Amino acid sequence: MRRRALIGGAAAAGLIGPAMAQTPLKQEVRLFCGFPPGGTADLLARLLADALTPVVGQKVIVETRTGASGFIANEAVARSAPDGHAILLAGMAAFCVSPVMPGQKLPIDVDKDLTPIANVAGVYNMLVVGRPAPFRLVPEIIDQARNAPGKLTYASTGNGTSQHLAGELFKKLAGVDLLHVPYRGGAPAIQDMVAGNVNMMFGNMPEFLGQIAGGNLIPVAFGAPRASPLFPGLPLISMWLPDFKVVNWFAVFGPAGLPAPLVQFWNKALRAVVAQEAFQKRMVDNGMENLIGSHDALKATIAADRAKWAEIIKSAGMRAD
Numbered sequence: 001m002r003r004r005a006l007i008g009g010a011a012a013a014g015l016i017g018p019a020m021a022q023t024p025l026k027q028e029v030r031l032f033c034g035f036p037p038g039g040t041a042d043l044l045a046r047l048l049a050d051a052l053t054p055v056v057g058q059k060v061i062v063e064t065r066t067g068a069s070g071f072i073a074n075e076a077v078a079r080s081a082p083d084g085h086a087i088l089l090a091g092m093a094a095f096c097v098s099p100v101m102p103g104q105k106l107p108i109d110v111d112k113d114l115t116p117i118a119n120v121a122g123v124y125n126m127l128v129v130g131r132p133a134p135f136r137l138v139p140e141i142i143d144q145a146r147n148a149p150g151k152l153t154y155a156s157t158g159n160g161t162s163q164h165l166a167g168e169l170f171k172k173l174a175g176v177d178l179l180h181v182p183y184r185g186g187a188p189a190i191q192d193m194v195a196g197n198v199n200m201m202f203g204n205m206p207e208f209l210g211q212i213a214g215g216n217l218i219p220v221a222f223g224a225p226r227a228s229p230l231f232p233g234l235p236l237i238s239m240w241l242p243d244f245k246v247v248n249w250f251a252v253f254g255p256a257g258l259p260a261p262l263v264q265f266w267n268k269a270l271r272a273v274v275a276q277e278a279f280q281k282r283m284v285d286n287g288m289e290n291l292i293g294s295h296d297a298l299k300a301t302i303a304a305d306r307a308k309w310a311e312i313i314k315s316a317g318m319r320a321d
Contacts, residue, residue: 023057024084024265030063032077032088034070040123040206040286041070044250045089047282048120051273056265070094071107078113082257087266088114092249093162096305101160101313103320115258116298118251118270121288124205125166125223125246127237131216132196138221138240141200145176153179155189155201159321162248163189165309166202166223168316173241193217204248205230206287229284247305249291251298263295 031049035041042064049060065073074094080086095110108114127138135141145152154170156163159182171178181198183189186207192198194216201208202223209230211217221237222228223246237244252270254263273279274292283290312318 024262025056025058027085028059028061029056029084030086031060032063032065032073032086034065034067034073034088034090034094036066037064040204040288041089041091041250043286044121044283044288047279048089048252048270048273051276051279052269055269055272068107069098071098074110074114075107077253077255078108080255082115082255082259082262084254084258084262084266086255087117088253089120089250090114090253092247092305093160095302096309097160097162097165097313100306100310101318101320104160105320113256115254115256115263116251116295116302117254117258117263118267118295119249119291119293119298119301120251120270120274121283122224122247122249122291124228124287124289125162125202125248126205126208126234127170127200127202127220127223128193128208128212128217129200129220130193130196130198131218133193133199133218136218136220138235138237141220142174142176142240145174145178149177150179152176152200153181153198155181155183155193155198155203157186157189157203158182158184160313160318162246163201163203164318165312166246168312168318169244169246170202170223170237170241172312172315173244190217202246204287209287224289226289228287228289230287247291249301267295 031045033041033045045062049062052060065076070090074090077086077088098104098106099110135144154167167180189201190211193201208217212219219231219234221235223237223244225245227234271292274290
């Protein structure tokens with residue numbers, strides 16, 4: 001049923017039928033993903049592969065290559081032929097954090113070895129606290145942090161991750177001192193918040209949904225520029241700190257030297273997929289928002305976010321583990 005709905009949506013976009021006779025693809029396509037099954041990136045990759053298959057006229061298969069913070073998959077696509085049969089779903093950190101993180105050694109130059117095609121989705125950043133935490137509002141957190149510098153704690157999934165960067169951005173904008181507690185992944189960080197061992201976390205909303213539903217985590221505010229339809233009444237951190245806007249995005253890239261007609265082909269196909277009602281609903285249900293745009297818009301986003309996070313990394317004195 002779901003596949004039938006997706007095909008119907010693509011047909012409505014005018015990309016199934018005679019237009020597909022002109023597809024430049026000659027064989028199945030591999031969509032590389034550098035993140036493990038069960039996470040947001042893996043889910044998005046599989047949604048894209050399923051929906052793109054009828055649109056592009058060839059089967060799109062997810063190829064998972066985990067490791068090195070996604071760079072195993074990034075490098076695999078960078079080394080692929082620029083013929084449109086290998087594309088990559090990559091996250092913001094690979095393009096805007098890793099290249100400017102002191103001590104970080106990368107196997108490829110993301111600017112020279114990969115071709116931006118289109119941004120696809122953003123994961124809502126959300127500030128949550130455990131039930132034992134003695135505050136429920138952003139101003140309360142700021143007040144308590146000012147009254148007890150370095151006493152309040154925030155969790156992350158490791159040094160230099162989007163959660164760590166968001167916490168450091170909050171500290172800088174609010175003029176407070178919070179203690180960073182890094183964990184090896186989201187699950188142990190969330191467990192310690194539920195247990196009351198750490199106060200808060202600026203993280204990806206999908207990671208929190210189960211514990212929020214169970215009443216173990218309390219959503220305080222969105223760090224994203226907009227509220228998710230799942231929590232329409234939840235305030236934005238930017239109401240108190242106007243420059244606090246965090247978007248952990250996922251975009252599609254090709255190898256270096258991907259010809260302009262193929263960039264345009266894939267951009268058009270991705271736009272058709274993201275326009276589908278069924279696809280949009282799946283994104284909303286899983287804590288993602290639509291960020292589809294041109295390849296030039298993606299390049300501009302990379303440049304702006306890289307400058308933003310480079311400043312935070314420098315001011316916080318971060319280094320790669």
